[in-house]
Amino acid sequence: MSRESEFQAVARELGYDFSGELQKGGNYTPFVRHGGQVFVSGQVPRVGSEIVVTGRVGTEVTLARAQLAAKVCVMRALVLLRQSLGSLDAVGRVLRVTVYVQAADGFSQLSEVADGASEVLFRVLGEAGVHTRTSVGVAQLPKNAAVELDLIAAEN
Amino acid sequence: MSRESEFQAVARELGYDFSGELQKGGNYTPFVRHGGQVFVSGQVPRVGSEIVVTGRVGTEVTLARAQLAAKVCVMRALVLLRQSLGSLDAVGRVLRVTVYVQAADGFSQLSEVADGASEVLFRVLGEAGVHTRTSVGVAQLPKNAAVELDLIAAEN
């Protein structure tokens, strides 16, 4: 299956439509392509105008919902990579993913949350989606999002 | 107006003098230039020997003061870019900015804080200052700073 078909299959499974214009949260740009690398801004799990998973993971948000949030974040990042490079096929390698989890006191399953995003990257991009990763639990995220994710990729 | 003149205009508006030697907080270097990229260490809103905005944003620190802190951080980063490249004119593009806000429980206007920094980058560098950005609210910052900011830029 092509990367684009895989992307669409994941979108259907999640039940969200990622075809609309991506909103941005402030005075910056969602991606910069430069010198063979693409930097993608921090993505929250927004679909259309709604943050679909808000609250603190571990109390208000379950691990499963946080993993869903991580998947939505990374799907948004994939949309931006496609927009930047013209096609998902032009992604040479995902270099770095950072996953920020709005974590309740004592919630340390941060890698497990991030696994949601890693799984999607590998499924859609195959070996090119195998990335380095850092997962941390932070105090607050923009708009009370449960998860935020940014990444750096290399083009083919 | 040249980039340098814009920089000086912002400095005057902020009422701070950025001409002194920048202090560093520990055993590392404020910038590394390598392979066409410049990495700038995390900057807190220090002017001379004083952190000008300390405390927790949302309770002890207002949004407006936090935006000021973000501006001071990014002015320091601009000083370092200038020092690294010889001139602000040599900045080809700001690739990535990460903004850490020492946020009170429930304070989620993190993008709004970061807008302070983004505004300065665009004003001083124009299109070259349009960057990708990640904003997160963290538990603690060095020396009780309200905001910390790091960035990666590309040279011309």
Add this chain to the structure above:
Amino acid sequence: MSRESEFQAVARELGYDFSGELQKGGNYTPFVRHGGQVFVSGQVPRVGSEIVVTGRVGTEVTLARAQLAAKVCVMRALVLLRQSLGSLDAVGRVLRVTVYVQAADGFSQLSEVADGASEVLFRVLGEAGVHTRTSVGVAQLPKNAAVELDLIAAEN
């Protein structure tokens, strides 16, 4: 003394054996080498199957123990750089280090914690180990680790 000998000397001083297979915490890869850069995933102070320093720095964990944790994290990163490049001698420059500290409320000696890692990098790699750095205090880290560290390096 060669870089490898320095590395072994630090390992002896810390009293830990870094020769085993490094475990990873989830569905990602510990390093990616691409375009002259090596990205290293977030490292917690794990030795074998044990996280050697857990808890919140400032209450449960002293500054000295947190510095030890930072040293263990960076030794793991050095192991990965060696594995990626074949030898520590192939590290051209450490570009960026980010240090996340699982900090108690009011603990702001985050740069001091990170100094533990910076000291090891300089000792093992010399001038090539002088890096840019960002230190932040976060709410939670994977597996209740006291410190997490990631880095980007350039090859020779």
